Amino acid sequence: EDKVVQSPLSLVVHEGDTVTLNCSYEVTNFRSLLWYKQEKKAPTFLFMLTSSGIEKKSGRLSSILDKKELFSILNITATQTGDSAIYLCAVGNAGGTSYGKLTFGQGTILTVHP
Amino acid sequence: DTAVSQTPKYLVTQMGNDKSIKCEQNLGHDTMYWYKQDSKKFLKIMFSYNNKELIINETVPNRFSPKSPDKAHLNLHINSLELGDSAVYFCASSQRRQNSGNTIYFGEGSWLTVV
Numbered sequence: 004e005d006k007v008v009q010s011p012l013s014l015v016v017h018e019g020d021t022v023t024l025n026c027s028y029e030v031t032n033f034r035s036l037l038w039y040k041q042e043k044k045a046p047t048f049l050f051m052l053t054s055s056g057i058e059k060k061s062g063r064l065s066s067i068l069d070k071k072e073l074f075s076i077l078n079i080t081a082t083q084t085g086d087s088a089i090y091l092c093a094v095g096n097a098g099g100t101s102y103g104k105l106t107f108g109q110g111t112i113l114t115v116h117p
Numbered sequence: 118d119t120a121v122s123q124t125p126k127y128l129v130t131q132m133g134n135d136k137s138i139k140c141e142q143n144l145g146h147d148t149m150y151w152y153k154q155d156s157k158k159f160l161k162i163m164f165s166y167n168n169k170e171l172i173i174n175e176t177v178p179n180r181f182s183p184k185s186p187d188k189a190h191l192n193l194h195i196n197s198l199e200l201g202d203s204a205v206y207f208c209a210s211s212q213r214r215q216n217s218g219n220t221i222y223f224g225e226g227s228w229l230t231v232v
Contacts, residue, residue, distance in 0.1 A: 037221070044225040
């Protein structure tokens with residue numbers, strides 16, 4: 004069974020701090036790893052990673068994948084209170100009837116204080 | 118112009134009732150999903166349809182029956198609701214791609230409370 008484990012489960016920081024969120028996974032037929040941000044409602048897409056070692060960047064957020072060690076990190080620099088959310092990591096399966104299936108981790112709850 | 122929209126957003130109902138949640142996507146995607154998020158915030162897939170055909174059916178009780186009248190719609194009917202069905206149900210969609218990962222876009226969720 005596919006498995007995704009995120010750490011830490013929760014994190015409290017002050018504005019301006021830099022945070023690193025971790026995601027490790029086991030999947031039978033890896034296709035992609037995705038990061039989502041969930042505030043009060045729908046998870047919103049941040050990044051999709053398919054290749055090792057290539058950093059994806061969007062403003063203060065960046066992410067990288069290591070397919071050999073089976074993990075990914077999400078970095079947020081100069082955090083703001085608006086970054087407070089649950090960050091979800093998910094892996095996509097490419098195999099057979101599991102095609103397109105995303106298996107999610109339990110999420111990291113990030114709280115940024117002013 | 119909401120990309121993935123689902124109704125109702127909130128639903129409070131009694132045990133034993135039957136209820137439906139509707140979902141529509143206007144992204145032109147060919148694949149739609151139902152995910153369940155429990156009180157611990159774990160998002161877990163329930164069903165997936167590709168071009169109206171069921172392709173993923175996780176171990177979900179038979180009381181849950183999805184229906185896809187066309188590739189833009191995926192509804193979820195739940196019979197004989199139980200307390201443990203209380204959760205947030207997310208509809209989602211994506212475009213199936215042969216050679217790359219597919220990004221899944223989520224609706225805003227339907228908060229179901231069974232009392």
